[in-house]
Amino acid sequence: KQEVTQIPAALSVPEGENLVLNCSFTDSAIYNLQWFRQDPGKGLTSLLLIQSSQREQTSGRLNASLDKSSGRSTLYIAASQPGDSATYLCAVRPRNYGQNFVFGPGTRLSVLP
């Protein structure tokens, strides 16, 4: 059974810092991995989608890497801003379990002005 963990569970940093959020998964047989952002009481906003054959994806100040063999993905946020404050979720789509996503518990990020 695929399990996804995220470290740290919560993070509070001053504005301007570069951040690293970690995601680990137990089964490397994945179809893809996706990073989402969730604001309190809101739905999910897709940030980056990495296919299993890819090593990284970039969008603006965000960069996500994928090391499938070690079961890890990292989300880098450059020059953090207060508007980046949210919960960041990673989710994997296991290759062996159909189309379902398995979500991690999330990292709650607070960027202080």
Next chain:
Amino acid sequence: GAVVSQHPSWVICKSGTSVKIECRSLDFQATTMFWYRQFPKQSLMLMATSNEGSKATYEQGVEKDKFLINHASLTLSTLTVTSAHPEDSSFYICSASPGAYYEQYFGPGTRLTVT
């Protein structure tokens, strides 16, 4: 990008009543829709997967008779919480996909409070 809507965005109902939540894909045909549940400060848990025109597949521990899912068209899936109780209070999020292993697009969620 693809847009998925949910209605209502929030609902308060009395214990024992039933509540229907709609999930619509606005600009694409969704052969598969997913329903998730999220408790406060917890991650999303998949409840069921529905394919258009067929019965939904429920995850272990999810009561089929409690959470009725209908995916009658390629743009609409509904989740009905029957005889709701306070413990059913949660944030329900749907997602829709154009096909197997395509990207999933998430709705904005529905906050259900049962009093």
